[in-house]
Amino acid sequence: MKITYHSPEHSKVSGPYHPSVEVSAAGIRQLHVSGQGTYDPQTGERFLGDITGQARRAMENLKTVVEGSGFRMDDIVRVTLYLVDIGDSASVNEVYQGYFSAERYPARSIVGVRELPGGQAIEIDALAAAPAP
Numbered sequence: 001m002k003i004t005y006h007s008p009e010h011s012k013v014s015g016p017y018h019p020s021v022e023v024s025a026a027g028i029r030q031l032h033v034s035g036q037g038t039y040d041p042q043t044g045e046r047f048l049g050d051i052t053g054q055a056r057r058a059m060e061n062l063k064t065v066v067e068g069s070g071f072r073m074d075d076i077v078r079v080t081l082y083l084v085d086i087g088d089s090a091s092v093n094e095v096y097q098g099y100f101s102a103e104r105y106p107a108r109s110i111v112g113v114r115e116l117p118g119g120q121a122i123e124i125d126a127l128a129a130a131p132a133p
Contacts, residue, residue, distance in 0.1 A: 001025040008068020010041040011061070014117060019065045024132055031071050031128040035082070036061040038120040046118040051088040055095040058124050063099065071128045073099055078127040079108045085121060086112045092122065 004022040011019040013034070023030045038047040038057045041064075047057045063073055081092060089110060100106065106126070116123050 006069040012039040020069045027132045033126040035123040035125045037123045051091045055092045075128040075130045076106045079106045081110045082123040
């Protein structure tokens with residue numbers, strides 16, 4: 001088994017963790033992606049606007065980490081969405097579905113939480129898997 005710690009360019013961490021950790025064994029690569037929120041790499045601030053904008057920013061951050069770690073969005077097999085307001089699910093779904101092909105939607109859970117770091121309304125973590133080269 002091989003473990004690789006990734007810190008892709010333009011990814012941001014706010015504590016003692018890596019944006020993603022890759023585990024390779026038995027011809028399979030798994031990428032465990034830490035929670036991605038609304039940090040905007042251009043402004044250096046969290047985007048705290050409407051939920052559609054927050055969802056888009058969090059999905060772009062997820063994409064940055066996944067692709068910057070050598071995987072594709074279609075390699076994602078599991079997603080967890082953390083929402084401060086479960087009522088935002090429909091708006092989040094509109095953004096979310098634009099990042100995956102319908103025949104390759106990952107397994108997913110939505111978890112309602114009281115609050116998230118920095119006042120954001122959404123955070124996303126994921127698991128991707130791909131064959132080893």
